[in-house]
Amino acid sequence: MIATGSLEPVDGGQVGGEPVIGWRVWGLTNDRLLSIAQGASWEPGENQARCLAGREHDVPAPSCHCGFWALNNPVPAMHLALSNRPWPVAVGLIRGYGAIALHGREGFRAGLASVICIFSDAPEPLVTELGDARRRVAEEYGVPCIVLDAAISIGFLHEMGVGSQAVEQLKAWIAAGRPVPNADLIRLKRQVDWLRAQGLTNMEIARSLNVRTVEIKVDTGPDDLVRLIAEHRR
Numbered sequence: 001m002i003a004t005g006s007l008e009p010v011d012g013g014q015v016g017g018e019p020v021i022g023w024r025v026w027g028l029t030n031d032r033l034l035s036i037a038q039g040a041s042w043e044p045g046e047n048q049a050r051c052l053a054g055r056e057h058d059v060p061a062p063s064c065h066c067g068f069w070a071l072n073n074p075v076p077a078m079h080l081a082l083s084n085r086p087w088p089v090a091v092g093l094i095r096g097y098g099a100i101a102l103h104g105r106e107g108f109r110a111g112l113a114s115v116i117c118i119f120s121d122a123p124e125p126l127v128t129e130l131g132d133a134r135r136r137v138a139e140e141y142g143v144p145c146i147v148l149d150a151a152i153s154i155g156f157l158h159e160m161g162v163g164s165q166a167v168e169q170l171k172a173w174i175a176a177g178r179p180v181p182n183a184d185l186i187r188l189k190r191q192v193d194w195l196r197a198q199g200l201t202n203m204e205i206a207r208s209l210n211v212r213t214v215e216i217k218v219d220t221g222p223d224d225l226v227r228l229i230a231e232h233r234r
């Protein structure tokens, strides 16, 4: 589903063509899906990204954070969702298309995106009220609302284009009792998200948290950025 090796632009630059599938986390309010960092509401069907830093360029631009973000692997998405507690969240799959910037193995940013499905029991095991809220929002967006185990066992994920490795990761995470990321990492993640929302570049974010490393690049994705800052802070 995601191009690898030499096809990956090292700078997160634009590549054309093929739609990509990714894991996405939203805030859940009044039967709407909202982006966690910006609070922008997603629409049913096609969503067109604009530059939220207010810059005049095509989206997604190589040196900007704009475009619809999604992750290749479900576990970082579940961790992101868990770190947003106590606010209600929904985890689902999106299809990104139009101009797409690939971010290594982590994920992508797309100029156009639509919601494919919502999981009723992600990230936490089914809690009735939240499950109901997710079912309502899925109906609102005209997409299926599905339980993770079922999505795995009936082959729904494969059918949607989710890779076997991602499915195996998800199975292992569920089998391990859905472990949550530790509190320090959650705090750091919140700080980084807030700084990103202020329009700071990755390097500015790292510098403001007293971290200097050449490993942090313009196109380092949010999860890798948090991981690298956590590692180099020690």
Ligand SMILES: [Zn+2]
Residues within 6 Å of the ligand: 050, 051, 052, 053, 054, 055, 057, 059, 061, 064, 065, 066
């Ligand atoms: Zn931009």
